Amino acid sequence: MSVFSPSPLSTFVEESQAIGVFDSGVGGLTAVRKLVNMLPNERVIYLGDTARVPYGNKTAATVSTYSQECVQFLLQRKVKLVIVACNTASALALESVQQISSVPVVGVIAPAAETALKQTRSGNIGIIGTRATVQSAAYQTKIKHLCASEGIEREVRVFAEACPLFVPFAEEGWHYHPATRLVAEEYLAPLKKAQIDTLILGCTHYPMLTDVIQDVLPNVQLINSGEEAVSVADAILHEMSIHAAQRGMNRIVECYVTDKSTAFMSVAERFLGFPLGIAEEVRLGK
Ligand code: DGL
Numbered sequence: 469m470s471v472f473s474p475s476p477l478s479t480f481v482e483e484s485q486a487i488g489v490f491d492s493g494v495g496g497l498t499a500v501r502k503l504v505n506m507l508p509n510e511r512v513i514y515l516g517d518t519a520r521v522p523y524g525n526k527t528a529a530t531v532s533t534y535s536q537e538c539v540q541f542l543l544q545r546k547v548k549l550v551i552v553a554c555n556t557a558s559a560l561a562l563e564s565v566q567q568i569s570s571v572p573v574v575g576v577i578a579p580a581a582e583t584a585l586k587q588t589r590s591g592n593i594g595i596i597g598t599r600a601t602v603q604s605a606a607y608q609t610k611i612k613h614l615c616a617s618e619g620i621e622r623e624v625r626v627f628a629e630a631c632p633l634f635v636p637f638a639e640e641g642w643h644y645h646p647a648t649r650l651v652a653e654e655y656l657a658p659l660k661k662a663q664i665d666t667l668i669l670g671c672t673h674y675p676m677l678t679d680v681i682q683d684v685l686p687n688v689q690l691i692n693s694g695e696e697a698v699s700v701a702d703a704i705l706h707e708m709s710i711h712a713a714q715r716g717m718n719r720i721v722e723c724y725v726t727d728k729s730t731a732f733m734s735v736a737e738r739f740l741g742f743p744l745g746i747a748e749e750v751r752l753g754k
Contacts, residue, residue: 496553499694524598
């Protein structure tokens with residue numbers, strides 16, 4: 469089955485062009501970590517909209533405007549594909565950014581929803597994300613559509629919880645802190661009660677808290693939405709025959725942010741898992 473439907477604006481792209489990735493802040497770097505490990509020959513351009521983070525408590529109209537500006541920035545840098553490594557932007561703005569893009573745009577919702585449906589045994593799937601992602605019901609809607617289109621007849625139940633405090637805890641580096649554990653127990657209690665067997669980490673910050681989440685939900689399979697999007701991006705590059713040829717450009721991430729705080733580099737490198745080099749501050753929009 470084809471993973472990619474070309475946009476009406478499609479332009480010719482070459483394998484040497486970079487892959488563009490954006491997020492509201494540093495969270496998307498957890499997807500970039502997977503990207504550089506999986507596709508080490510690719511050049512990656514990352515944009516973190518750090519001046520306007522968080523997106524998770526903003527309206528759909530605002531998130532759409534911000535996301536379009538992020539995509540336009542990446543298109544100006546001639547990327548061959550865009551990964552929206554932000555669940556909130558994927559939930560609220562994917563269609564609007566696909567409409568303005570001349571290259572394929574991959575969000576995180578559909579890839580993670582598909583994997584969750586494949587992996588669940590009990591049919592009880594949990595989703596955690598920002599308030600905006602949960603309220604949008606984007607995951608719930610996608611899972612329902614997939615069940616219908618793939619003729620899945622068994623019952624699938626979806627339970628979603630917003631976990632807004634996970635974002636600052638992840639950025640603070642409190643991955644194993646007792647306060648994080650306490651908050652995780654509180655947020656995840658309804659999902660434990662619902663006896664989910666699969667949990668979508670529906671926010672690109674949350675993989676930083678994998679250990680504590682897994683500790684609270686020991687027998688639950690965790691799905692990293694950013695990693696799933698990277699796998700779909702890989703499939704699209706294959707289908708379009710635009711994978712970068714081997715050139716040993718391992719771990720080159722060109723990073724741009726809309727606000728470079730003093731803490732940015734250290735937080736970013738923790739999310740990325742290796743040194744970033746430099747990050748340049750840029751202005752988006754008019
Ligand atoms: N990285 C964002 C996401 O995946 C969460 C942070 C935010 O609220 O902007 O939804």
